[in-house]
Amino acid sequence: MTEANNGGEPGNTTTLLGRPAEEYLDDAAGSLEAVKAAILRRLACGPGDRVLDIGCGNGTDVLEIARRVGPGGVAVGVDVQEEAVSGAVRRSRVTGVDALFHVADAYSLPFPDGDFDVVRSERMVQHLDDPAGAVREMLRVVKPGGRVLIADPDHGMWAPDLTDREAARTVLTWWFNNIRNPWIGRRLHGLLGAVGLRDVRVTVMPVVLRTVAEADGLTGLMDALRRAGELGVVPADRARSMREEAALRDTQGGFQMYGAMVLAEGRRTD
Template sequence: MTDPRPTSAFHAANADPAVTGRLVAALDAQAANPGVQRLRAWAHGRLAAAVGERALDVGCGTGSETQVLAAAVGPGGTAIGLEPHPGLRALAERRAAEAGSRARFLDGDALALPLPDADLDAVRCERVLQHLTDPARAVAELARVLRPGGRAVLLDTDWATFILHPASPGIRSALATVVQEAAATPDAGRGLAGWLVGAGLTVDAVASEVLLHDPRSVTWPLVRGIGVEAVARGLITEAQRDDLHDGLTAAAERGAFHLSVTMFAVAAHRPG
């Protein structure tokens, strides 16, 4: 993945073991979100990887969805997870081995896939494009490696839909700035269909899920971290941050806390 902003901890060079641990914890927590699970199930259904096919999972993270692809294509097929982060890739390999999965994992760049033209039947890519400054180029690469008739599914977040409540309008604006500037392409979710069409693919279906944060199990380090960053950037004062956290804590205690963001998925195929 080329030239992500320094705030993107998914950059391949960011291999600190402590950082890897935080990434894995975040990915596992996200995987447990009901909205993520529903959208992933929809995406696998649309991708419809079949026995004997060749499938690729770009930016596979912990490899959980590569394992799903491996089960679908069976012993006669191939399921490859592409992951540039060495810590995540090592974890994906270990988890696949422990599960007895045939999933394979490779180092590689979404902007220069290490595969020949028209090599694959199915490609999925989840929450990668938001970390790229040139997502259209990455989608063109996905299209390049698909055979005629091959299918692709892209899933990504649209951080402009981020909501944290309760917070005053001014504070909401500051928090939105922090969240959106943490991604190279914060509105990636809404761009998926356009990038696929631009790469010569035909869009077949679109889906979305609002990812809700359970007020009974708030990830407070994440929430507080946004406030800390807003103070560091001079967007809010320490007093405003403290008032925000007090209000959010009180809201969570009475079940009135709200944190959400919308994630989109688009299924397409290569004509021919």
């Protein structure tokens, strides 16, 4: 999540937090292990299912799904970035897990109506300029009775253990405003309902980060504090104090930061 792609255009996901997307996503998957496992359980896909993952990144979730749907089912991943798709294809070959990957835009999927039992996306809608357009397209390609699951962060919920509450809030708001829809997590319930999904259900999952390295890897916390000081978002001495405090807590084994990932799911009922 949680990828303030600062330094690039909002919505550009070739690099995340200034790192190559593939490397970033692999590290992020470690911090999000519990969340990813929970999403997989809620997908509840089994042998023979046809499942689509939109904005699949490096494809690791698609490969997990492919293992569950087996040879009688189909796991498909699409991503708008060619590099992501070629990386996913490579992983499929290396692991020997069969899955299909295509370069495609979430707004215009190359599949007929009602082609999938389950359609999911994770941490993609936060980057879109038209979330409703993408969810409408998800609804189109899922079969009647099928399910759509969307998981995205709420970047307004990040809570690092820092004493200077005012400055910390200012930095975090500034940092995550670089993402197109930083508060999309709390919008998902309304979004799915407005587009016509029914039986919408929302689950909020904690993301707990227990070291500065983990917080920095997933959210760019230390980089955010450093740059905020340099650019005058908060006074330089307060930015420095927050960095020093985080580092000190880390050394003492007491650093903590948490945030929220929101999973919204609904059903096509027509």
